[in-house]
Amino acid sequence: MRLLYGDLDLTDYPYLIEFGTDTDAPQNVYETLALLLQDGEVALSSRASNRTLQFNVLIEGADLAELADAEAALILQSERPMNTITIDPGDFGAVGVYETFRGQVTLARDDNGEMARLRRYTVTVQALPFVRSATETVTAALLASGSTTTTLDTMGAATGWTGLADGAAASVVNDTGPPTTNSVSSPAALAAGVHTLTLQKAFAATTTSTKYLTVDWASASSGGSGYFFNRQPILTATGDGVALPPVSTIPIPGTAGYTRSIFKVAASSLAVTRFDASFDIGVRVGGTGPTLKLLIDNVSISDVKPSLGTTRQQQLTVAVDGSARTAGSLLIESTGTVGLGDVLAYTFPSTPETTTYSPALRQFRTAGNTVNSDAGAVSGSNEVIGLGVTLTIPHGQLPPGNYLLMGRMKSTTTTVSADLFGPVETTISVTTAYQVYALGRLILPGRDTPIGSAATQSLTITCNESAVVYDEFWLFNLDIGRLVWVDCLTGTSAPFSEGAGQRRVAIEPASVSTPRPTLRTGHATDDSDLFTPRGTTPGSVRIRGWQTPQFTPPVANLFVVTTNVGDAAVSLRHFARWHTNAAS
């Protein structure tokens, strides 16, 4: 093992680390609440407190003067208000870095030691709870969007498909629907627990540029009684034995009940493709389990980046390395020449409850007025609100919590003061240019239903001014996710110009070196001209909402809107965080 305190190697002459290093552990902070349990309490914990490292350092030297010099070098490191202790465990273990604060060093003075020119110190130092990796991870920004989509299978027949139910062979059934699907079913009366249904086929696809594997799928249950779902079903994909990272999961407009899952294929070709749907069911006493079914409607590969409406609205998942929560730097940028416009960046954790949650609402529109194509809209369309636009959202796509309803609207005639009614009531001033508005908060869904319920939430928004059209509405769950809204303007992007457009946004968390969160916009690709935007007129603030993003491994969800620019590149820079031993 090598241990460095700052840049001082304590495992090299004249220092020695004695056996018995105590790396302590992150101290979880608990809040115990009896709630309504008859016995026991619920121990809630949402954060961890610092750990305290303690290790013993021996210093040897030719004379006492050398010992004093070595002590001084050690104290220079321990006195720093912020420092690092790097441990390289050897034996192919990864280097882990503790972020430390001012340390306490105590000399255990011993006359024999003085005569032998050997001094023993105990170093006690507080550090941030989680160890980080030595180097930052940058998730590769998704490729720029192309326009090629190759359909691999529309499920006209079951040719080439094999099915498995919990690893045992199961027949693949082709159905003309609509939609035409291939499906595999489990045996009847399944026992409680986790079950996996698999559909697999060997394609011969070239994926040098078309990296996004898209599958439209659904799950169904039949028969049985007295059973329930412990979580939503999860679909994973494997290409030629390699797990394909998920990129996006969005509901499919027009095909009720089906979900579009998109995976990234790193290799340049794709042959054996396997889709596994994992279910977790429980069965009550006296009940019988169901028959579960996995249906696939369409499989294609594409270089079109996943988006909702237009590429100005993207929903992405990003892999977060490590085993503990980390704060990441989010970078949203465009390679074009104009500002990003209004940027909404919403981050939320990936849990079974959020796998199909999508904040954009036009995809849930079921009734309203005439929908017109609009090149200035992030959803691609506009529509008069008027006497009502109805949105119908399945409960499975609405994790319970406090939602902020936002909208992007404009007037087709002149500036009007418009009253909006429905889920929230508010009055807004609408101009002839599209603007983004925060409309109000509401707790959704309106009814408590169990997991797997077929219930839907219906929202009807009305407006008293017939000239007001909407581009898109959004529902952001602020209990589970964090939202940033910054106006990067729409003019030509230029460095350090407050009134111009800005084509890059960097959102950084508080860190030990910069102990407060930062939100900056810029122009140059090397981050040399980032600044915090203020606005050119007194009182006009370009940062409209700021909640620091949070990223929980293994996967975090990002929903990004850039109203003026399509296909913005989104990347996440973070240190992987670990309990004690870094794994990479």
Place this chain on the structure above:
Amino acid sequence: MELWFTSLDGTQRVPGYLIGPYGSWGDLQVTTRWGSGACGMYEASWSMPLPAGFAHPLLRRGTIVELMDGPYRVGSPLLLSEPGVGTGFDDPWTLTATGVGREVEGESAWYCDDGTGQTTTDLQVAVDSALANGLPWAGRDASVPSGAFGNTEYADDLRTIGALFTDYGNIVGKRWGVGGDNLVGFHSDPTSPTYHVTPGAVALGSADDDYATVVKVRYLDAATSTLKTAFAPASPSAVETRFGRREYPAPATKLGAINTSDAQNLADGILAKSKGRLAWTNSLSLTSNELLTAGGVPASLSKVVEDVGNGCMVRLHGLFDDLLEFTGNTYIDVVIGEAKWTDGASVIDLSPLGLAPRNLAAVVESITGIAAA
């Protein structure tokens, strides 16, 4: 929630993340109220770790503070009081901000002014004159009526805008406050519950402090120029039959000459808003598992705090209504008078309207009538 600071002249609006070397704050406690006096955002207090000798132009009395949930402001803005300066990072600054609606009530507040320095009993004129003098509201909504009521010629002292609003509110049976849109307006008490508390979660004790079943208003009748008494209710209520009769005096001669219907409305309003029932002796501490929406979904406590400031009724299941023999209800509906919540906490403290004062601060407030001056 996030703190945002705006200079009083509106030229600078800065998120709390950009104040001080750490841009952080702690123990953000929010209180909203619905009751006598200004309703809505009542107070927010928090601490900020700042280095010794730190100073910032926005951390001074008069700065507008907004509690934001992302881009959405929760409740009305607040006005910062002069901070309690700390001595260093281990002795953080303590800051308190009071809701802008409270600016017009209490001692040394804003007094009714018709724009020329004379008093007025015209609500719209009083508000507009205060706005012109820099009151940090966005305006008044359509529920604020025009025209004078009461007679300033016989009024014997300067009255605050808050007292005028409270008096008018008593006459029309409504409460007033500055809402999330920063407009002042009158609103009725809610009549149906927004939230439900699961049975077994709470218990409510009752007391007969301030118990009264009849309100008597002594006023100067404008039509006959004689002193008269209006009283409400006209006949004994179910509460009086059950618990006995007590009478509460509400002199209204300060308003000058008013007409009979206004005097009767005043008696009805005072009875409806604060008399005619037993008081409560304890507040409720609830988590989001015990406080549910009407659809059974756990409430978000940040939304509950906001809703209490706009008038919120909560149905407590499993408790017997005091008038069980008259109504047969196995629940009690209470309007919440105060909500107190620390940002991020899993417990919220709700005090029902009509909570009898049991601690020193509440007793002092009830005697001095700070909220109603």
